[in-house]
Amino acid sequence: MIFDTHCHLNHEDLYKDIDEYINRAKEVGVKTFLVVGYDKQSSLLAIKIAEKYDFIYAAIGYHPTEINNLSEEDFNDIMKLLDHPKVKALGEIGLDYYWVKDEKERELQKEYFIRQIKEANKHKKPISIHNRDAINDCLTILKENHVDMGGVMHCYSGSVESMYEFIKCGMYISLGGPVTFKNAKTPKEVAEKIDLDKLLVETDSPYLAPHPYRGTQNEPARIKLVVEEIARLRNVKEEEIEDATYRNSCKLFHV
Numbered sequence: 001m002i003f004d005t006h007c008h009l010n011h012e013d014l015y016k017d018i019d020e021y022i023n024r025a026k027e028v029g030v031k032t033f034l035v036v037g038y039d040k041q042s043s044l045l046a047i048k049i050a051e052k053y054d055f056i057y058a059a060i061g062y063h064p065t066e067i068n069n070l071s072e073e074d075f076n077d078i079m080k081l082l083d084h085p086k087v088k089a090l091g092e093i094g095l096d097y098y099w100v101k102d103e104k105e106r107e108l109q110k111e112y113f114i115r116q117i118k119e120a121n122k123h124k125k126p127i128s129i130h131n132r133d134a135i136n137d138c139l140t141i142l143k144e145n146h147v148d149m150g151g152v153m154h155c156y157s158g159s160v161e162s163m164y165e166f167i168k169c170g171m172y173i174s175l176g177g178p179v180t181f182k183n184a185k186t187p188k189e190v191a192e193k194i195d196l197d198k199l200l201v202e203t204d205s206p207y208l209a210p211h212p213y214r215g216t217q218n219e220p221a222r223i224k225l226v227v228e229e230i231a232r233l234r235n236v237k238e239e240e241i242e243d244a245t246y247r248n249s250c251k252l253f254h255v
């Protein structure tokens, strides 16, 4: 049994053939999906999908590259939906310094990251964090703003040392396609060293397809390759990784 804790079946490339992608994932053992929003439209669609399928849940929120010119009305419209029964997390939220170099915009990202952490606490939801090239600021924010219900570092790409710091802040660590890349030294180290009680798996599909599909459109069924690689690195059976990550996901998202 596998829980894909971060996929975008709400992305047009997957949504247009959603049943086909769901069925293919089920064939390899994916039992539960968290469909993650990144702006208003994708968050609303994540909820619509979750309402249709029992085994799909939604995360809603504003991604750091989607907060420019965000109106208060649109912000509040989504935050209000955090109490919807199929919404299990606030996300993806965080910092992205890869796409955003402007200092003012980065300050705005921090502001919305902190605001959304507060909303998550208010609505008693965990968070799903997107962090790209901003690990120090991300850690500082988490240390200064307690995350009551915990969360997950989605597609974690940082070092083993930082991993321990994030875990101390109440975070789980989620690995996806990059752990399978031949040159991915750091994610492989994280996969080997992490306490199994803190690990989750994901695809981030349609992005980040695992080896040997790197660079092509990803889909939830390919999570099997992520599980296989983690099991190989730890020299354990795949079921052990599936069971632990499934249990952790249910615990974090309260499903």
Ligand code: NI
Pocket (backbone or CB within 6 Å): 006, 008, 036, 092, 204
């Ligand atoms: Ni994502």
